[in-house]
Amino acid sequence: MEETTELDLRELFYVIRKHMKGILAGLAVGLICAVLISMFVLPKKYTSSVSLYVNNGQPILNNALNVNDINASQKLVGTYIVILQDEHVIEQVAEQLSRPVSAAKLAGMISMGAVNDTEVLSISANTEDPQLSAEICNVFADIAPEVLQRVVKAGSVEVLGEAKAATAPSSPSVVKNALIGALIGLVLMIGWTFYREMADNTVKSEDDLRKHVDVPVLGEIPKIRVEKERR
Incomplete structure (x- = not known):
């Protein structure tokens, strides 16, 4: 054998x-x-992103964050993602864009998540137009603080800068x-x-x-x- x-x-x-x-x-x-x-042949996609810092709304003592504050903020990130991905919020974003984009199509263009399990929430948009990707992120950043404060009634978010149009495609x-x-x-x-x-x-x-x-x-x-x- x-x-x-x-x-x-x-x-x-x-x-x-x-x-x-x-x-x-x-x-x-x-x-x-x-x-x-x-x-x-394959369409080129461009990705832009914007970051939001999530605060649980509790006062910071002695200019220092404790573990409970960090854990609370991290849990709020997940809650904020669910709220911002709601179809009513997406429709509100679609209405403020400079070009017509349906809410269903817009939902497939965006992705959200915590950055390395921190209190920072990242919102990304992936489209065939770099200007549109940046605009989507910036509109989300503009409406996010008001929407989250109205729904959650606790905590706050701070926008870290603004999204910029990508100069090179992210895919393929x-x-x-x-x-x-x-x-x-x-x-x-x-x-x-x-x-x-x-x-x-x-x-x-x-x-x-x-x-x-x-x-x-x-x-x-x-x-x-x-x-x-x-x-």
């Missing part, structure tokens, strides 16, 4: 080495196709897609190579004959190339 396994492994590497040029060509084609699709990632395309091309080419080898039942050597016919081999006629005489 061990000999058969070793033989199969040797054949495996032999097939790969034999068709190495074709396999590398498949890898190159997959890589090039992925790069071209990423650069000229050409490098990431190129690696994925190269891997797909490599796997497909290796699979096609082994399929061809398995489907090929022609006899090319004495070993191939022994695999197909269990009879003794009496002899083998060598293949001799005869070059034509030059006149």
